[in-house]
Amino acid sequence: MYDTFKELGIAPEILKAVEDMGFEEPSPIQKAAIPIALTGKDLIGQAQTGTGKTAAFGIPILERIDTSRPGPQAVVLSPTRELAIQSAEEINHLAQYLPIHALPIYGGQDIERQFKALRKHPNIIVATPGRLMDHMKRGTIDLSHVQVLVLDEGDEMVDMGFIDDIRTILAGIPEERQTMFFSATMPRS
Numbered sequence: 001m002y003d004t005f006k007e008l009g010i011a012p013e014i015l016k017a018v019e020d021m022g023f024e025e026p027s028p029i030q031k032a033a034i035p036i037a038l039t040g041k042d043l044i045g046q047a048q049t050g051t052g053k054t055a056a057f058g059i060p061i062l063e064r065i066d067t068s069r070p071g072p073q074a075v076v077l078s079p080t081r082e083l084a085i086q087s088a089e090e091i092n093h094l095a096q097y098l099p100i101h102a103l104p105i106y107g108g109q110d111i112e113r114q115f116k117a118l119r120k121h122p123n124i125i126v127a128t129p130g131r132l133m134d135h136m137k138r139g140t141i142d143l144s145h146v147q148v149l150v151l152d153e154g155d156e157m158v159d160m161g162f163i164d165d166i167r168t169i170l171a172g173i174p175e176e177r178q179t180m181f182f183s184a185t186m187p188r189s
């Protein structure tokens with residue numbers, strides 16, 4: 001079993017950030033998911049909001065990013081703009097000692113501002129499905145180097161009618177990838 005972040009074998013920069021953030025030990029979802037996610041395997045995690053699920057997928061994503069390559073290497077899909085902003089913030093805290101940046105992309109925000117931010121080569125995109133599809137259609141986002149896809153609060157996304165958007169997005173991301181699915185409940189779809 002892994003009782004400490006150190007035992008999880010994560011980079012010293014991330015360990016330092018975790019310490020700064022005041023995390024004393026990994027939460028149950030982190031203990032269960034991080035070792036599997038670090039191997040690159042796909043996984044399904046059942047976890048409610050507030051359980052530490054963002055770091056459960058955020059830490060393995062940070063371990064995976066090759067900072068010598070530009071362009072997004074990980075995409076996190078979130079049901080709401082609030083969650084997208086909050087998750088990107090948490091990932092950026094975890095990445096504070098690494099040259100890695102997560103960008104939130106969501107509906108309702110000025111698209112010109114997003115074009116500009118996307119041109120700065122964020123390593124991680126945390127997006128709501130509709131706006132991400134919009135950028136894919138316009139050709140203003142390059143997802144050809146994405147290696148990790150996270151579906152966060154999957155049940156919420158299904159309830160909100162995002163299933164077709166998610167299918168379209170999946171078709172536009174390399175098949176050779178790691179997929180992580182987090183949900184409070186496990187709907188059949």
Ligand code: AMP
Pocket residue numbers: 021022023024025026027030048049050051052053054055090
């Ligand atoms: P989340 O479920 O990802 O939204 O996380 C809920 C809150 O718990 C956030 O404020 C996190 O920063 C915090 N958190 C995540 N992991 C831990 C941990 N291992 N120890 C203490 N707090 C944590």
